[in-house]
Structures are given as structure tokens and as C-alpha cells.
Amino acid sequence: MAQVRFLLYLSGLIIPFVVFLIIGCGMAAKVPVYDSFIKGARSGLEMVVRLAPTLIGLMTATGVLRASGFLDAAASVIGVLLPDEIFPSALVPLAVVRLFSSGAANSLLVDIYSRYGTDSLVGLTASLMMSCTETIFYTMSVYFTSAGIRKTRYTLCGALFCVFAGIAACVLLARRMV
Numbered sequence: 001m002a003q004v005r006f007l008l009y010l011s012g013l014i015i016p017f018v019v020f021l022i023i024g025c026g027m028a029a030k031v032p033v034y035d036s037f038i039k040g041a042r043s044g045l046e047m048v049v050r051l052a053p054t055l056i057g058l059m060t061a062t063g064v065l066r067a068s069g070f071l072d073a074a075a076s077v078i079g080v081l082l083p084d085e086i087f088p089s090a091l092v093p094l095a096v097v098r099l100f101s102s103g104a105a106n107s108l109l110v111d112i113y114s115r116y117g118t119d120s121l122v123g124l125t126a127s128l129m130m131s132c133t134e135t136i137f138y139t140m141s142v143y144f145t146s147a148g149i150r151k152t153r154y155t156l157c158g159a160l161f162c163v164f165a166g167i168a169a170c171v172l173l174a175r176r177m178v
Contacts, residue, residue, distance in 0.1 A: 047146055054141045062101040071096055087171055088122050090115070094129060095167055102135045121178045128170035133163050 026033040065071055071093035079089030090112060098105040109126055116122040136159045144152060 051142060051145055054145050055138075058100055058138055058141060062097060062104045065097065065100070066093075066104065087167075088125065090122050091126055091129065094126055095133075098129065098133050098135060099163065100135060100137050102138070105130060105135075121174055124177060125170055125174035128174055129167055132166040132170050134159070136160065136163060 023033050026036065074096060075089045075092035078087070078092045082089070094105055094108045094112065097108055109130055112126045113123055118124075118127070136156070140152060140155060140159070144150075144155075
């Protein structure tokens, strides 16, 4: 118990220590610390303004996918094409939404847990999928927009291939664990 209290006390001191360390190093190097902070804050706000339309579009697309019933229809189609022994159709909405939004995927994950349980094959596979896949469209839009890249070349194809490989690995691992 004493170790936990010490760690809590220590963790409360780390952030102020790092802030004072940065300010002290800046002052020692004769850098105008406050002016640098203001420049950085201005640059950060400009980046937020540039990224806002992209992020709003992604959030809207995710909401439309969930509310329209498209994910359920896609799950039923994939359920016909792939039997549950190969890929559980309950995971199709999670796999699709995870490409766009981590927050929406988290809410779907909670729905899967409440419906199937956390220790079930579907729950375990969903947990593995959340930790082994990436929000490709969100990540690409943020990074490419901030860097000013217009032509993504093969990034999307490579990222989708990696996500599908990760999903396949999650399904295989979960089947071995259950």
C-alpha cells in the first residue's frame, strides 16, 4: 500500500517537473520561452482549423454508416459469404467502423461485450481486433492533411492489406485461445 501511495505521489510530480525542466533548459539556452510557446500554440490552432473539415466529414460518415443500417446489411451479406466458423459476422460492423473511428469502434466493442460476453470467441476476437488494427482513414487524413500530401499512392492499399492480415491473425489467435 505504501508503494502505491509513493507512485501516486511521484506521478503527481512528474508533469510539473518536466514543464519546469523545459522552461529551465530554454532559459539556459537563452531561448524566448514564452514567445516560443505562443508560436507553437498558434501553429497548433492553425493545424486544428485545417484538419477540422476532414475530421467532421469522417465523424459524419461514421454516424451515417451506423444509423443507416449499412453495417448490419454488410454483416448479413458477409455472413452469407463467410460462415461464422471462418469469420464471425457479428464482428463485421466493428471491422468496418474501426477503419474510420476508434471512438465509434469502442462503442461497438461495448455492444459486443454486452451481447456475447468478454470471454466468448466473438468478445476475445473483438478485443484483439481493437488492439491489432488501426483507424486507417482517420490516420491518413490527419497525417496527409497536416503534411500537405495530396497523392497517397499505395498507402491505402498497403494499410488495408495490413488491417485484413491483422484481422485474420486475430481470428486465428482467438480460436486457439478459446
